[in-house]
Amino acid sequence: MNLLLLEPADFVAADRVLLDGRRLKHLQEVHRAEAGESLRVGLIGGDMGEGRLLRLDAGSAELQVSFDQPPPVKLPITLLLALPRPKMLRRVLQTVATMGVPRLVLLNSYRVEKSFWQTPFLEQPAIREQLILGLEQARDTVLPEVIIEKRFKPFVEDRLPLLAAGSLGLVGHPGDFPPCPRGLPLDQPVTLAIGPEGGWIPYEVQKLAEAGLQPVQLGERILRVETAVSALLARLF
Amino acid sequence: MNLLLLEPADFVAADRVLLDGRRLKHLQEVHRAEAGESLRVGLIGGDMGEGRLLRLDAGSAELQVSFDQPPPVKLPITLLLALPRPKMLRRVLQTVATMGVPRLVLLNSYRVEKSFWQTPFLEQPAIREQLILGLEQARDTVLPEVIIEKRFKPFVEDRLPLLAAGSLGLVGHPGDFPPCPRGLPLDQPVTLAIGPEGGWIPYEVQKLAEAGLQPVQLGERILRVETAVSALLARLF
Numbered sequence: 513m514n515l516l517l518l519e520p521a522d523f524v525a526a527d528r529v530l531l532d533g534r535r536l537k538h539l540q541e542v543h544r545a546e547a548g549e550s551l552r553v554g555l556i557g558g559d560m561g562e563g564r565l566l567r568l569d570a571g572s573a574e575l576q577v578s579f580d581q582p583p584p585v586k587l588p589i590t591l592l593l594a595l596p597r598p599k600m601l602r603r604v605l606q607t608v609a610t611m612g613v614p615r616l617v618l619l620n621s622y623r624v625e626k627s628f629w630q631t632p633f634l635e636q637p638a639i640r641e642q643l644i645l646g647l648e649q650a651r652d653t654v655l656p657e658v659i660i661e662k663r664f665k666p667f668v669e670d671r672l673p674l675l676a677a678g679s680l681g682l683v684g685h686p687g688d689f690p691p692c693p694r695g696l697p698l699d700q701p702v703t704l705a706i707g708p709e710g711g712w713i714p715y716e717v718q719k720l721a722e723a724g725l726q727p728v729q730l731g732e733r734i735l736r737v738e739t740a741v742s743a744l745l746a747r748l749f
Numbered sequence: 750m751n752l753l754l755l756e757p758a759d760f761v762a763a764d765r766v767l768l769d770g771r772r773l774k775h776l777q778e779v780h781r782a783e784a785g786e787s788l789r790v791g792l793i794g795g796d797m798g799e800g801r802l803l804r805l806d807a808g809s810a811e812l813q814v815s816f817d818q819p820p821p822v823k824l825p826i827t828l829l830l831a832l833p834r835p836k837m838l839r840r841v842l843q844t845v846a847t848m849g850v851p852r853l854v855l856l857n858s859y860r861v862e863k864s865f866w867q868t869p870f871l872e873q874p875a876i877r878e879q880l881i882l883g884l885e886q887a888r889d890t891v892l893p894e895v896i897i898e899k900r901f902k903p904f905v906e907d908r909l910p911l912l913a914a915g916s917l918g919l920v921g922h923p924g925d926f927p928p929c930p931r932g933l934p935l936d937q938p939v940t941l942a943i944g945p946e947g948g949w950i951p952y953e954v955q956k957l958a959e960a961g962l963q964p965v966q967l968g969e970r971i972l973r974v975e976t977a978v979s980a981l982l983a984r985l986f
Contacts, residue, residue: 514971584969607976650970695931730983732821733887734751739844739979746967746980 513538515651516553516563517644518577529553529563531573539565539573553577554653556644583653586614587749588701590675592725594621594708596737598631602642604738609646609656611745617659617675619667621716623708629662664716672723676703681725683707684744685717686734689727692747702748706740750775752888753790753800754881755814766790766800768810776802776810790814791890793881820890823851824986825938827912829962831858831945833974835868839879841975846883846893848982854896854912856904858953860945866899901953909960913940918962920944921981922954923971926964929984939985943977 516539522529531539539545545565553563553575561579568574595618596604608616618634632638643655661667679701684692696702705712705725712720717727735743753776759766768776776782782802790800790812798816805811828850833841838855845853855871869875880892898904916938921929933939942949942962949957954964972980 606973610970610972610976611980612970649973652970733847733849733889735847735979736843736886738975739847742972742976742979743848743983746984 513542513648514552515560515648515653516551516575517648517653518553518555518563520556524574527576527578528566529575529577531575532571536568536571536573539568545573551575552651553579554583554647554651555579556653557655558653559583560651560653584612584651585698586612586654586656587745588679588698589613589745589748590615590617590679590701590703591741591745592617592619592672592703592705593737593741594619594706594712595624595628595634596708597625597628598633600737601628601631601633604741605639605642605658606646606649607738607741609643609652610650611742612650612652613656613745614654615657615659617661617667619661619705620664621708622664622713623710634660665719668716668719668723672703672720672725676724679703681720681723682748683712683717683720683725683727684730684740685712685727686729686732687727689729692728692730692744694747696748698749704744704748706737706744709737750779750885751789752797752885752890753788753812754885754890755790755792755800757793761811764813764815765803766812766814768812769808773805773808773810776805782810788812789888790816791820791884791888792816793890794892795890796820797888797890821849821888822935823849823891823893824982825916825935826850826982826985827852827854827916827938827940828978828982829854829856829909829940829942830974830978831856831943831949832861832865832871833945834862834865835870837974838865838868838870841978842876842879842895843883843886844975844978846880846889847887848979849887849889850893850982851891852894852896854898854904856898856942857901858945859901859950860947871897902956905953905956905960909940909957909962913961916940918957918960920949920954920957920962920964921967921977922949922964923966923969924964926966929965929967929981931984933985935986941981941985943974943981946974 554560559579563575791797796816800812
């Protein structure tokens with residue numbers, strides 16, 4: 513936790529917050545914080561600043577906070593991800609938030625096992641929990657938007673063309689394709705699709721291409737989804 | 750598992766292997782393989798090719814194998830990593846093998862907790878197990894070399910200058926430093942150091958600089974070690 517993220521409900525006065533639960537535990541056990549110390553804080557969806565620890569005991573921590581710094585800019589990207597297996601999903605949500613992706617679409621694909629859609633990790637509070645962990649890691653305050661699309665075809669045919677309009681559309685896909693572009697300017701919008709383990713099937717690659725997303729490759733090596741996400745984002749921008 | 754990695758001990762004839770244990774279970778449960786099918790195989794440290802499944806039963810699988818393709822080239826990099834916490838270590842070892850790093854140095858740092866050095870995941874068979882998983886993911890056969898350096902100063906003063914000689918030496922470090930270079934040619938040797946959670950301390954950055962490694966940054970966001978590894982490698986090459 514490189515940033516203590518605060519929610520509106522934490523405030524007991526305009527410049528005072530009271531924390532318990534996970535964040536209190538983190539202050540006590542990992543940060544080993546003591547009264548008088550200053551910590552980096554951020555207001556969810558808002559600015560970042562400093563919190564001075566007024567009091568820390570077994571049940572709660574009280575901080576005086578001020579905010580004077582905007583969060584880091586996001587990448588100009590919409591990331592489409594074939595729904596990963598539940599354990600990987602949690603880590604990918606953190607990675608997506610950490611790397612500064614503002615919009616994530618979790619999408620069905622032929623090679624996504626049906627059972628993956630049943631996971632409790634897809635419920636909104638569970639998604640939010642992982643995104644918050646990713647923001648705290650990165651020092652960011654702005655939650656990415658997460659869109660869930662359980663049907664590939666209607667999404668790709670009806671909604672993706674609009675979503676991807678005006679952006680550079682890419683599909684990360686192993687094979688004889690052009691290499692993934694490098695070092696794009698931060699005002700170049702991108703829509704990037706990353707497939708499931710085992711990859712998109714040819715029909716899906718074709719449908720994505722019809723919606724304006726062209727295949728690009730990242731070399732011979734097959735990467736796990738989480739590794740592919742950070743590698744592709746770091747190469748693109 | 751995108752490649753079935755074979756060891757010399759698996760061979761019962763020049764072109765026949767007999768598998769049990771983890772790989773058998775994977776063939777049965779994940780791959781749901783049947784006799785007659787062909788699978789991608791690789792000989793550890795050697796070539797890749799095809800294996801035809803002759804027989805698969807509860808206790809073992811027999812394959813006829815042939816090898817005709819070299820493994821993918823490695824990146825020209827030596828990666829120095831402050832020892833991550835045990836759970837992260839296992840994933841990082843996989844990532845390092847998947848991304849094609851040929852040499853990894855696990856190094857002490859002021860911010861590495863002493864207890865991390867006690868983990869059984871640092872024993873050679875445990876390291877090898879994670880590297881193999883990473884190679885199977887990437888479709889590679891060549892194990893990275895893993896060097897363990899429990900003392901920062903003697904390593905950085907006495908051995909690092911030789912190890913880094915003739916290479917571009919870099920330290921991934923947040924702050925007001927030049928950005929990490931992009932798209933280096935594959936014949937440009939690099940020595941890259943990535944710090945612990947919380948980062949290198951200034952003394953360590955200075956000692957690394959004296960050994961020829963200059964700080965570079967990857968933007969404002971603080972990345973987890975595993976994310977930093979894949980992001981920096983994907984940006985460099």
